[in-house]
Amino acid sequence: MSHLLDDDDPNMRSLALEEYKTLESTLTHQLDVVFPSLLTPQSETSHLSAILEIKSGVGGSEASLFLGEMLRMYLRLAQLRQWSTKILAKNELDSGGFKDAIVEVNGEGAYDALRWESGVHRVQRVPATESSGRVHTSTVAVIVLPFSNEVSSSEPLYEDKDIKLEVMRARGAGGQHVNKTESAVRLTHIPTGITVSMQDERSQHQNKARAYQVLKARLLDRKLTSDIENRRATRRALIRSADRSEKIRTYNYPQDRVTDHRLGLTMMNLTSVMEGDGLVDFINALQEEHDQTVMEEILLT
Amino acid sequence: MYRNLLATLSASMSRSHASRELKWMRESLCTEFNGTLTPESVKTLEDMVSRRARGEPLQYILGSQPFGPLDLIVRPPTLIPRPETEDWTIRLAGEISPTKASPITMLDLCTGSGCIPLLLNYLWPSGSNHAICVDVSQDALNLAHENAVRCGISVEFANEGSPTSTKSASILLLLDDVLRSNFPERLANLGEPSFDLITANPPYIPLAEYVNLNSTVKMYEDHRALLGDPNHTCHGEGLSFYRAFATQVRRYDLLKDCGMIVLEVGENQSDEVQRLMLNDAKMQRTAVWRDPWGKERVVVAWKSTG
Ligand SMILES: C[S@@+](CC[C@H](N)C(=O)[O-])C[C@H]1O[C@@H](n2cnc3c(N)ncnc32)[C@H](O)[C@@H]1O
Numbered sequence: 334m335s336h337l338l339d340d341d342d343p344n345m346r347s348l349a350l351e352e353y354k355t356l357e358s359t360l361t362h363q364l365d366v367v368f369p370s371l372l373t374p375q376s377e378t379s380h381l382s383a384i385l386e387i388k389s390g391v392g393g394s395e396a397s398l399f400l401g402e403m404l405r406m407y408l409r410l411a412q413l414r415q416w417s418t419k420i421l422a423k424n425e426l427d428s429g430g431f432k433d434a435i436v437e438v439n440g441e442g443a444y445d446a447l448r449w450e451s452g453v454h455r456v457q458r459v460p461a462t463e464s465s466g467r468v469h470t471s472t473v474a475v476i477v478l479p480f481s482n483e484v485s486s487s488e489p490l491y492e493d494k495d496i497k498l499e500v501m502r503a504r505g506a507g508g509q510h511v512n513k514t515e516s517a518v519r520l521t522h523i524p525t526g527i528t529v530s531m532q533d534e535r536s537q538h539q540n541k542a543r544a545y546q547v548l549k550a551r552l553l554d555r556k557l558t559s560d561i562e563n564r565r566a567t568r569r570a571l572i573r574s575a576d577r578s579e580k581i582r583t584y585n586y587p588q589d590r591v592t593d594h595r596l597g598l599t600m601m602n603l604t605s606v607m608e609g610d611g612l613v614d615f616i617n618a619l620q621e622e623h624d625q626t627v628m629e630e631i632l633l634t
Numbered sequence: 635m636y637r638n639l640l641a642t643l644s645a646s647m648s649r650s651h652a653s654r655e656l657k658w659m660r661e662s663l664c665t666e667f668n669g670t671l672t673p674e675s676v677k678t679l680e681d682m683v684s685r686r687a688r689g690e691p692l693q694y695i696l697g698s699q700p701f702g703p704l705d706l707i708v709r710p711p712t713l714i715p716r717p718e719t720e721d722w723t724i725r726l727a728g729e730i731s732p733t734k735a736s737p738i739t740m741l742d743l744c745t746g747s748g749c750i751p752l753l754l755n756y757l758w759p760s761g762s763n764h765a766i767c768v769d770v771s772q773d774a775l776n777l778a779h780e781n782a783v784r785c786g787i788s789v790e791f792a793n794e795g796s797p798t799s800t801k802s803a804s805i806l807l808l809l810d811d812v813l814r815s816n817f818p819e820r821l822a823n824l825g826e827p828s829f830d831l832i833t834a835n836p837p838y839i840p841l842a843e844y845v846n847l848n849s850t851v852k853m854y855e856d857h858r859a860l861l862g863d864p865n866h867t868c869h870g871e872g873l874s875f876y877r878a879f880a881t882q883v884r885r886y887d888l889l890k891d892c893g894m895i896v897l898e899v900g901e902n903q904s905d906e907v908q909r910l911m912l913n914d915a916k917m918q919r920t921a922v923w924r925d926p927w928g929k930e931r932v933v934v935a936w937k938s939t940g
Contacts, residue, residue, distance in 0.1 A: 425653075425657070427636065427640065427653075498926070500926040503927065504927050506843070506900065506901040506929075507716075507901070507925060507927055507929050507931070508716055508718050508838075508898065508900055508901070508925070508929075508931065509713070509716065509837070509838060509839055509851075509859070509900065510839060510847060510851065510900070510901075511716075511848070511851065512691045512693065512714050512850060512851050513647075513850070514655070514658075514692055514693070515717065516717065533654070533657075534700070535658055535699070536699075536700035536701070536702075536717070536720065537720065537721070538700065538701075538702050538703070538724065539700060
């Protein structure tokens with residue numbers, strides 16, 4: 334059709350140019366979006382919900398305060414994406430903020446989107462309590478676990494005999510003699526040594542149910558990780574994302590910017606990230622980068 | 635403000651427990667849209683904390699207690715359901731599987747808040763079971779009634795004049811004294827002389843231990859729900875209810891042939907209660923279940939050896 338672009342009739346030329354442009358953009362779209370999406374293996378985890386574990390790291394009360402803000406950031410994101418959330422556990426501090434928190438994020442694609450959040454998040458700012466105006470650096474660690482409400486038809490994640498259930502603290506004679514609320518429980522998965530403690534609920538039954546939920550998520554996480562390790566195609570991508578002690582992002586208040594160290598991407602307007610919209614951009618960019626890595630691996634093998 | 639409230643609570647319990655209790659109190663109150671307490675709620679919270687600091691049980695202050703997946707109403711003086719009872723009731727629900735096609739009839743003695751039959755009824759398929767629940771306290775029966783309604787379980791009070799309506803509601807509440815030796819005649823008059831399952835968490839605290847109980851229990855919960863020997867009989871071991879029951883079971887043949895008896899017991903009472911079940915009630919087989927803290931908490935007895 335390119336000869337029509339040189340046609341003598343100006344009307345014909347402009348029609349041809351218009352069509353050329355449409356075709357070109359369709360082709361570009363095919364190459365950049367459709368083709369890769371056909372090549373990239375369908376995510377096997379797209380149906381999973383997520384459990385988000387957030388722990389404060391270095392930086393004392395400043396880290397705890399930032400943890401509270403990150404928690405709100407993720408809750409807003411969930412709202413934007415129409416995932417429902419439930420706080421399974423949180424340790425609020427007298428001084429404000431949280432020592433740690435565990436949140437269930439329920440919905441299609443929650444795990445796939447949030448998994449890129451695993452790692453160490455760093456905040457740089459002047460704490461409200463700091464009179465000298467010096468910028469402090471504090472950290473918060475995030476771990477995102479896969480979780481599914483459905484009973485999986487494949488092999489079970491654990492066997493009952495491998496679980497040790499302990500109730501915390503003694504109750505003296507117990508029974509009718511005591512009416513103090515003692516609902517804390519601890520589960521240990523003996524083969525892996527994974528332990529989960531829960532004490533946020535007033536009933537032992539509820540704490541037990543939540544502890545099992547978190548334990549299952551941790552075991553499923555291990556299983557997925559080893560599944561992927563066994564598959565060469567995504568090994569490189571995995572090695573990048575599996576190191577949870579890696580510093581992945583910095584929130585710099587004085588400069589009003591957020592930098593994702595894996596992408597080398599900096600976004601101005603920190604508030605927009607904390608409000609959830611900007612975070613979506615990071616998550617999408619991380620997803621794209623992941624897809625690309627997976628595709629390169631496929632093309633290389 | 636929280637700091638002060640926390641300090642007040644911490645005087646009578648560990649700081650970490652105090653902060654959890656404070657959290658549970660806060661969660662029970664109305665908040666503004668942004669999650670902060672309304673001014674009225676702040677006042678209520680302060681009031682709750684001072685009641686708690688004076689020794690009132692948290693459960694009475696909050697007015698509810700989770701029991702398995704249920705959330706039951708609790709109020710003085712009816713006994714607050716214990717986690718030990720919750721644990722064995724859930725276990726029991728898994729041991730028996732009644733169906734609508736072969737429903738079972740159960741008897742719960744000393745029913746209190748109704749927690750045991752309500753949870754069993756909730757966990758089993760609907761229409762698979764029917765319970766008669768007995769208590770000597772009208773307060774307890776009224777509370778059990780409210781709880782059944784709250785859980786969406788059909789319930790009725792047993793009235794002197796209407797003996798035949800027993801099977802229409804899932805839960806039938808009967809006001810009576812189970813220590814009366816001919817009490818089972820009431821059951822026969824209701825058209826239910828024998829049962830597939832009998833459960834009871836009768837008062838089992840010996841007088842000598844009762845006097846030393848924490849005031850949070852002694853001052854707020856009904857002494858009739860706790861004292862094992864209300865008539866100061868039976869050498870003060872707290873076993874009056876088990877003895878009376880064992881005799882009734884045999885004399886009135888309260889248990890069907892393939893039936894099962896499940897009794898909560900206090901510390902160190904399981905041996906004697908097993909003996910009562912075997913010797914006096916003429917059961918064929920017994921077992922003991924431990925509670926989550928490792929204490930022998932429940933005596934189970936079967937009429938047949940199978
Ligand atoms: C330890 S409480 C158990 C309540 C409930 N079943 C539970 O597990 O939480 C004992 C109950 O027995 C009732 N009770 C005490 N003496 C009784 C009697 N002689 N006849 C019937 N019920 C009695 C009390 O009113 C109290 O509700």
